[in-house]
Amino acid sequence: MSFLAPLFFAGLAALAVPILVHLTHKERKDVVVFPSLMFLSRIPYQAVRKQRIRHWLLFALRCLALIFLALAFARPFLDRPAAAAPVRSLGARELVILLDRSYSMDYGDRWSRAVAAAKRAVAGLGGSDRASLVTFDATATATTEPTADQGVLTAALAGIKPGAGATRYETAFKLAQRILADSKLPRREVLLISDFQRVGWDGRDSPSLPAGTTVNQVDLADAKTSNVAVTGVDFRRDYAEDRERVAITARLVNRSAEPRAGHPVTLELNGRAVETKQVNVAANAAATVDFAAVPLPAGTTRGVVRLGADALPRDNAFYFAISRGQALSVLVIDGREGGAPRSLYVERALGIGDQPNFRVTTKRLGSVTASDLAGRSLILLNDSDLPGGDLGRRLVEYVQNGGGLLVALGDRAAPRDRPAYASQLLPATADAAVDRSADRGGTLGYIDRSHPIFELFSAPRSGDFSTPRFFRYRSITPAPGDEQLARFDDGHIALLERKVGRGRVLVWASSFDGIWNDLPLQPVFLPVAHQMAKYAAAYADERPWSIVGQVANLPSIFRDSTGPGDAATKAEYVAVAPSGERTRLEGTTRRSVELREQGFYELQRAGSRGEPRVVAVNVDLAESDLTAVEPQLLTGAMIARAGADSTSLAVEASTPVELERRQGFWWYLLAAVLLLLVGETLLSNQLSRRIAVPR
Amino acid sequence: MTSNPLPGIQFLDPAVLARIGNLELVARTVVEGFLGGLHRSPHLGTSIDFAEHRAYMPGDDIRRIDWRLYGRVDRYYIKEYEADTNTNFNVLLDVSKSMSFGSGAVTKLDYARTLAACLAYFSNQQRDRVGLITWDEDLVEIVPPSAKHLPNVLHALARAAPQRPGNIERVFRKLTEQFKRRSMLLVISDFYEDPGKILDAFAQLRGRGNDLMAMHVLDTAELEFPYDGATSFEDIETGERIPVIPEYLRDQYRTMIRAHTERIEKLCGDQGVDYWLFDTSMPLDYALFAFLSRRQFLTRVR
Numbered sequence: 001m002s003f004l005a006p007l008f009f010a011g012l013a014a015l016a017v018p019i020l021v022h023l024t025h026k027e028r029k030d031v032v033v034f035p036s037l038m039f040l041s042r043i044p045y046q047a048v049r050k051q052r053i054r055h056w057l058l059f060a061l062r063c064l065a066l067i068f069l070a071l072a073f074a075r076p077f078l079d080r081p082a083a084a085a086p087v088r089s090l091g092a093r094e095l096v097i098l099l100d101r102s103y104s105m106d107y108g109d110r111w112s113r114a115v116a117a118a119k120r121a122v123a124g125l126g127g128s129d130r131a132s133l134v135t136f137d138a139t140a141t142a143t144t145e146p147t148a149d150q151g152v153l154t155a156a157l158a159g160i161k162p163g164a165g166a167t168r169y170e171t172a173f174k175l176a177q178r179i180l181a182d183s184k185l186p187r188r189e190v191l192l193i194s195d196f197q198r199v200g201w202d203g204r205d206s207p208s209l210p211a212g213t214t215v216n217q218v219d220l221a222d223a224k225t226s227n228v229a230v231t232g233v234d235f236r237r238d239y240a241e242d243r244e245r246v247a248i249t250a251r252l253v254n255r256s257a258e259p260r261a262g263h264p265v266t267l268e269l270n271g272r273a274v275e276t277k278q279v280n281v282a283a284n285a286a287a288t289v290d291f292a293a294v295p296l297p298a299g300t301t302r303g304v305v306r307l308g309a310d311a312l313p314r315d316n317a318f319y320f321a322i323s324r325g326q327a328l329s330v331l332v333i334d335g336r337e338g339g340a341p342r343s344l345y346v347e348r349a350l351g352i353g354d355q356p357n358f359r360v361t362t363k364r365l366g367s368v369t370a371s372d373l374a375g376r377s378l379i380l381l382n383d384s385d386l387p388g389g390d391l392g393r394r395l396v397e398y399v400q401n402g403g404g405l406l407v408a409l410g411d412r413a414a415p416r417d418r419p420a421y422a423s424q425l426l427p428a429t430a431d432a433a434v435d436r437s438a439d440r441g442g443t444l445g446y447i448d449r450s451h452p453i454f455e456l457f458s459a460p461r462s463g464d465f466s467t468p469r470f471f472r473y474r475s476i477t478p479a480p481g482d483e484q485l486a487r488f489d490d491g492h493i494a495l496l497e498r499k500v501g502r503g504r505v506l507v508w509a510s511s512f513d514g515i516w517n518d519l520p521l522q523p524v525f526l527p528v529a530h531q532m533a534k535y536a537a538a539y540a541d542e543r544p545w546s547i548v549g550q551v552a553n554l555p556s557i558f559r560d561s562t563g564p565g566d567a568a569t570k571a572e573y574v575a576v577a578p579s580g581e582r583t584r585l586e587g588t589t590r591r592s593v594e595l596r597e598q599g600f601y602e603l604q605r606a607g608s609r610g611e612p613r614v615v616a617v618n619v620d621l622a623e624s625d626l627t628a629v630e631p632q633l634l635t636g637a638m639i640a641r642a643g644a645d646s647t648s649l650a651v652e653a654s655t656p657v658e659l660e661r662r663q664g665f666w667w668y669l670l671a672a673v674l675l676l677l678v679g680e681t682l683l684s685n686q687l688s689r690r691i692a693v694p695r
Numbered sequence: 696m697t698s699n700p701l702p703g704i705q706f707l708d709p710a711v712l713a714r715i716g717n718l719e720l721v722a723r724t725v726v727e728g729f730l731g732g733l734h735r736s737p738h739l740g741t742s743i744d745f746a747e748h749r750a751y752m753p754g755d756d757i758r759r760i761d762w763r764l765y766g767r768v769d770r771y772y773i774k775e776y777e778a779d780t781n782t783n784f785n786v787l788l789d790v791s792k793s794m795s796f797g798s799g800a801v802t803k804l805d806y807a808r809t810l811a812a813c814l815a816y817f818s819n820q821q822r823d824r825v826g827l828i829t830w831d832e833d834l835v836e837i838v839p840p841s842a843k844h845l846p847n848v849l850h851a852l853a854r855a856a857p858q859r860p861g862n863i864e865r866v867f868r869k870l871t872e873q874f875k876r877r878s879m880l881l882v883i884s885d886f887y888e889d890p891g892k893i894l895d896a897f898a899q900l901r902g903r904g905n906d907l908m909a910m911h912v913l914d915t916a917e918l919e920f921p922y923d924g925a926t927s928f929e930d931i932e933t934g935e936r937i938p939v940i941p942e943y944l945r946d947q948y949r950t951m952i953r954a955h956t957e958r959i960e961k962l963c964g965d966q967g968v969d970y971w972l973f974d975t976s977m978p979l980d981y982a983l984f985a986f987l988s989r990r991q992f993l994t995r996v997r
Binding site: 030031032033034035036037038039040041042043687688 | 793794796803885887914917922924926927928929930931932933935936937939944947948951952955
């Protein structure tokens, strides 16, 4: 018999109370009125004779009630469950130790308690028992094969530390299921050592453990937790005098019942603390911290937002990597000289917005030179003829090398005068325009909403394409390989995509000038123009950070620097993890690296001496929510899914707290106290009546 | 709603009266009464209350012939007189505050009032003149003895209310002047006084030739002291309080109260005063019957 809170035995000092009460004979408040005190007053008052306990039964009841009360508060429990002894004689067992190594196990002393519990389990192995150690966070790994060698298991335990991953119980149980299914031993047992975070289990996909499996648990959750985490950062860029500045805002959350005042938050850029602020965060609330705008240096900038220390350090730092050059350079060729410019709407549309920022340059066809194409992300032929001669050849090369070309076919884009190379870039187009002015204009009849351009409008009430009226448009004849992204209501192609080399060509069958259609006057014009420009320019949103567990696809990261063709997929790469671990990626099959650590990964082509690509990796912030699920709920789900034949499944406790909670002797003791107090009340009332009423 | 036609009639318990109906309350001393054969009177002769005339019969005392009537009608007539009430029967009832004590349903005063009422009625049936004096530290109410004062006595008994402490010595000194004729005096009290002082008070009345009876009325709780548990005891008359652990004092108390009653009884016996201790838990008819029987026995012995 042991006690969880033996200090409560100090309460036994209260036994002095009934002893004093019974020895003192507290004088009753009611006074006995007597005819005369002439005899009583003659008898000397003998105080010494009071030191004698009367009513021994009442005294015993009161003392027992106090003793039981102290026992109940001391939380007694039996060290070894009664069921353990008979089970031991049932034969060898296959034990799978599931050790949670998610980063929440770094909270306080959870990890040391977890390792101690695992060591106790290893030490408790019988001669014929076998055990395997499985560590898990989002993924599960069998650290050891099933073995009876306690030394192997203990050594494996010594080399494990909490990782940066989030908890997923399903993966751990699936691995345990496989190990137990392969075992021939008569008894199967799973020991789950975890902090039982609610986010780790969604109540679904619980694997079925083999029938007869015993699930033991070591609950390391703390009753009261306190944690502040950085949940993300936002960037606001601005450009002034060709200098790019960024203002960073950090988002914080306080996941505790107590507010935090004056919590320090520091912004570090390239390893240097730029600014530190003190922030107040209310209990169970979020807050934001705005840092002053700073100029972005050339290359990739490594940034970290750090919080002051708390019990869970992993989520106190938030890593990100940002770089300059997120503006798309767009060259608008607005027909030949002489006519009125028709690029007003499209210029205005692209001039709005900063994700990305479009830097638009408009030129007449005659004034465009080959050097104008250099460095452009997108060239927009806005109702213009195709350039001829060397400029035309350069244009084809530009597209083939990954440049984007967007062509709007208005009345000035005469198909009959196209140069010879035009067929590489554009589909065949009829001379005569389709005139829909007689029926008050046509509309868009089909849009491929699964295409990246129109994916943005796939949600309900997110873009009304029924209102634009198209009075004239060109009839396009697609070539094999061309992709039709939109069609008018009469079946003519409205938007067509052609891939040329590494570049993309988008052909819009009408104009952007508001003459052949009223699209520029409709609300949907702005997002459509942006989406067309971004897609044609192959713009990809910058990912300032990734999450632990995600995969970095190196060919896509290095696509812009490895040249055309499949050179990127054949290159060799080197990945350096935040811990300094180098990984060489060779061959054509291993093209990606799993991001397992928190911090900055450096990725580089093998042999290259240039600046490495930086990928910032953060922990999954769902894990920073330390709310625990009831262990019985989780293990009970395993029992329920094991089927009706799993009657031998049992959830047993291993820690003193669990043993005590399961045995619950204190309930019985409190019930006994209640009964004793009832008996004491009845008895003392009876005695009081005897005292008050003369016999 | 019912109401008693006569205040105090509730103290006349039919059961008690039936039980003692065949007894007599006879004065053990010579008292100033005229009832022939029942009490010995110091006066010889006849009654003074005329009743009727009847014709002379041979053998009649010729001194009782009414000569004035013979002068008018020339016949001998004898004057008949009503039988004289024999003596005064006075009840001296203690109505001090200590008499209000009662551990059960009946207080000592209730018990004493019933006792007094029954004996007064009984005595009145014997044609004694009955009177009542209630007292505490002083005289409270006096009903002079008379053959017709039974209702007054009962009324006074009903009005009696304990209010003040008692002082038997001072009261009885006053009473010495009250009784001009020798009477039967019945003292009913709890006698919380020094026995010597009580007997001094009795002696003053006995010295006047009165026949004195003392009825000592005590509650069972006063005799047995059955209390338990430490508490304070308050004197009902003085309000004084003392802490008491009854279980430790019980034996001593019982010894003391027993010695007190025995002392009074002995001193009363020495003075020729009939003494009887009444426990209020004792049925009244039984107690009264025992008292009267014993008194009759003592009278015959004498």
